[in-house]
Amino acid sequence: MNKVCELLNIKYPIIQGGMAWVANSSLASAVSNAGGLGLIAGGNAPKEIIKEEIRKCRELTDKPFGVNVMLLSPFVDEIIDLIIEEKIPVITTGAGNPAKYLDRLKEAGVKVIPVVPSIALAQRMEKLGVDAIIVEGTEAGGHIGELTTMVLTPQVVDSVKIPVIAAGGIADGRGIVAAFALGAKGVQIGTRFICSEECNVHENYKNMVLKSKDRDAIVTGRSTGHPVRTLKNKLAKEILSMEKEGVPSEEIDKRGIGSLRVATVDGDIHNGSFMAGQIASIIKDIKPCKEILDDMVSQAKNIMPNIEL
Structure with missing residues (x-):
């Protein structure tokens, strides 16, 4: 069985990106219901707002979902408390080092998956005992590093033993196959899910992506x-x-x-x-999350029949 699916108890090793102001309970639950791992974006939101999103998400899905924690948030301490209180099974982290929270999170049984832009940080995270890492290339939307997904993924795969999830520039089955060929065990996808029916952003945002x-x-x-x-x-x-x-x-x-x-x-x-990521211009339609995931997986399997999805 795929290592990421086993770790997170999901059907497909596809994680939805924790996009601030985009990834709420509506999108997260839809991705989780479709077989991936949906994420609620913590962003700079206070505890009460994230608590309400978690509550809504639980009404919409009985599948695992996670929270993306922005470590630069002024509310980060209370968000970590909330994740432990609410028994959230998995978190991804960005914009910093989650080291000071790891012991408490591990004790509570929370799987921790940081986003990293370099080999050095990936190795440091592995030493600290995180469960997997997301390697994000400069192709991604939002805050970025300098190295590309194509270059960074195989280098990190060669330098750590924990599962590597590739992110940045992936929006279809071809991207998934490319990431797996580079040694990744899963992918994180953001921009494609902006153009999903369950994503609640303003229609103009979706149209900006579609026309890009x-x-x-x-x-x-x-x-x-x-x-x-x-x-x-x-x-x-x-x-x-x-x-x-x-x-x-x-x-x-x-x-x-x-x-x-x-x-x-x-x-x-x-x-x-x-x-939005550099892959935005490949996106030409708005579909339900289930259709997006099913299409990606079947395209990947057509290209690489023995892919471990």
Whole structure:
């Protein structure tokens, strides 16, 4: 049996990305019901909001689901408490090192899967005793590292013994086969699920993804040390020109504050931050999560009949 499926008690080794303001109970439960692992994004939300999402998710699915914990969140301590209280079976972590919470989480039986952008961090996480790692290439949407999925995945696979889950640039069965050929035991997919029926973001966000072309997912914020991949629009171009002019990073950061909510909730195509991966332009339709997963799996099996999905 596939190691990731065994570890997480799921049908397919496909994890839905923990996209802030996108991955709520509606999307997470739909992915879990379809056989993957749905995630509720913690983002910068306080405990009460995440608790309510967990409650809703439990009403919508009896399958395992997890929470993505953003370690830079001002509420991270209370979110970890909540995960333990609610007996959440698995968490993924981003934007930091989960070391200080690991003992408590392990004691509570929570599986911990950090997102890592480098071999050094992957090895450090393995030493700390995490259950698996998500290797995220620069193709991904949102906050990114510099190395590509194609390059980083096999190097990390060769340097650790725990299961490696590949993320960044995967939106169909071909991407899954490529990740498995590089040694991954599972994949994490984000952008494709934005264009699912159960994703509650503003329709304009979905349309931005559907209309995007191959060079539309650009990176802003490199000069601030916090690079983010978003779809090209007025805000992204404005930030890029601020960077070119050498505007201080505090001012650049200030310009982006709240822009993700402006995209996901308000659907403002000019001033919102429409985070999406480089694979966005491959996505041409909006379908239920079950159909998305089934199509991916059958395409992967057609290409590689002996793939361990």
